[in-house]
Amino acid sequence: MCLRIVFLSLLALLLSPVHAATLDARWQALEGLQADFVQVQRDVDGVLLAESAGRFVLQRPGRFRWDYTEPYAQTIVADGVNLWTYDPDLAQVTRRPAEQALQGTPAALLADRQALTTTFEIAPLPSEGGQDGWRLTPKTDDGEFSRIDLWMQAQTPVRMVFADALGGITEIRFEQVTLNPALTGKAFRFDVPAGVDVVDIQ
Incomplete structure (x- = not known):
């Protein structure tokens, strides 16, 4: 096991610049995304904390909509x-x-x-089932996560795994993905329902 870890670490060191450029080219070509998602959270011991699912829509830069449908409804919109x-x-x-x-x-x-x-510092992960993987390690420690594993199939993101500073893991899997769909601004407009309180947080 130790030899395998050393080998993979050396391979990552040698190939990282090439793989980083490959990933960046794919990532920056992404203009939008529409998909179903499943989100699973586990603690440092691997114990399941929560599982949720819903629909996700993205339009770069800066606009997205997460509609959680399970286990309860919640909507998050960035306009x-x-x-x-x-x-x-x-x-x-x-x-x-x-x-x-x-x-x-x-x-x-x-x-x-x-x-x-x-x-991020970027290193390759072994391919799985035709999916290319990369490990992203933040260059600063001011974010929420200590590392992010990103998996793509050709140009399409299919799985992301986030590790927080306490060892917890959040995995998001995308299914029924449409890459760069035709979207309008209405998809990212949030209209406050009647009778609902709005709390502003600065």
């Missing part, structure tokens, strides 16, 4: 200016400046067109 989070069960919406709220988050990674090499 390019504000980040809206709507909890129907609470009849409440929170509104925050998007740039501030998204800094260092997985959503920011997806929504940003910036080259990944700007903020």
Whole structure:
């Protein structure tokens, strides 16, 4: 096992610049995305904490919509200016400046067109089932995650695994993916439902 780890570490060191350029080329070609998603969270011991599912729509730069449908409804919308989070069960919406709220988050990674090499050290992971993988390690420690594993099939993101500073893991799998769909601004406009309180957070 030790020899395997040493070998993979050496391979990553040797191939990292090439793979980083390959990943950046694919990543920056991504203009939009529409997919179903499954999100699984586990603690440091691998114990399941939560599992959720829903629909995701993205248009770069800076606009996305997460519609959680399981186990309960929640909508998160970034319209390019504000980040809206709507909890129907609470009849409440929170509104925050998007740039501030998204800094260092997985959503920011997806929504940003910036080259990944700007903020991450990138190393290849072994391919799995025709999917190419990379490990992204932040160059600074001011984000929410200590590493991000990203898997793509050709130009399409299919899986992301985020490890936080406490060892917890969040995995997001994308299914029924449409790459660069035709979207309008209406997809990212959030209209506050009647009778729902809006809480502004700065």
